[in-house]
Amino acid sequence: MSAATTTTAGTTAPPATAGLRTRRRRRALRTLAFLSPWLVGFGVFFAYPLAATVYFSFMDYDGFTAPSFAGLANWSYVLGDSPLFWPALRNTLWLVAATTVCRVVFGLGVGLLVTRIKRGAGLLRTLCFLPFLAPPVAATLAFVFLLNPGTGPVNGLLARFGIDGPAWFGDPAWAKPALTVLAVWGVGDLMVIFVAALLDVPREQYEAAELDGASAYQRFRYVTLPNIAPVVLFAVVTGVIQATQSYTQPLVAGQIASGAAGGSGRPFEPGYPDKSTLTLPQLVYQQGFQRFDYGSACVVALVLFTLALSLTALLMRRRSGVAAGAAGAAGAAGAGS
The missing domain is CATH 1.20.5 (Single alpha-helices involved in coiled-coils or other helix-helix interfaces)
Structure with a gap:
């Protein structure tokens, strides 16, 4: 068997x-x-x-x-001997921090305004979204005209109040803030995303918070933000990636402000004025396609890739830690009750 x-x-x-x-x-x-x-x-x-x-x-x-x-010669030149790399890195980090924070805060503020007003919400939403549709070159040209230190309407309006307007794109101290204002002007994409997230917050939670006597700030802090936290993280991560790729607006603004847009017969050196608008993507183009030093351009590109990857990973890790801490606190509160 x-x-x-x-x-x-x-x-x-x-x-x-x-x-x-x-x-x-x-x-x-x-x-x-x-x-x-x-x-x-x-x-x-x-x-x-x-x-x-x-x-x-x-x-x-x-x-x-x-x-x-060539061994490490390209890396040694870019990280040690190049007079352009470190200014470009500092400018890129400055733009990442300033434009990301300002765009997220302003986009969320406009989204809150659109969801709160009773009349004209559709018109306001359309007016705030239209600048996002403008081509980057056209938008930059318009801002250079508006912020022209001599004939621009912005400085003309400031002069009526007795304020001497800055040179904006012609001043190293004001060139990056002007680029930040340009980035905030086209915040319509984030506004639409935040509006959708805010409309998805359960109304019952707002009603319960009002019954408990929560103020407007407390309702925003303890009801709105926890519900839209994933959308905020998405906006921050995409904003960081977008800011690390800043190329068109700084280049066009520098060309127009320096008077080189008409064509002077020689290659335009990006970063006007005084390297204040030079970013890592511009440095990649300059090293690779103006100076034909592809080895150094690849080094800058790898640094840019590592920078974007590191910032994104850091944001995702901090988000995971905050979510784990909130879950632990909620579990402890439930066990105590």
């Missing part, structure tokens, strides 16, 4: 195992088939360019002759 059982087990077990392996293989192939568009796009547009950037950062390459190994 035992021999028969062994024989039966011996004859039936391998086909069952083979069938299980076949099903697993088919499931894996189906999964790869569905993932193939993303895998191809990831490999072609991210993995390969990133690997090529790392490779050329160790090469002496001008785009015309064959690349030759």
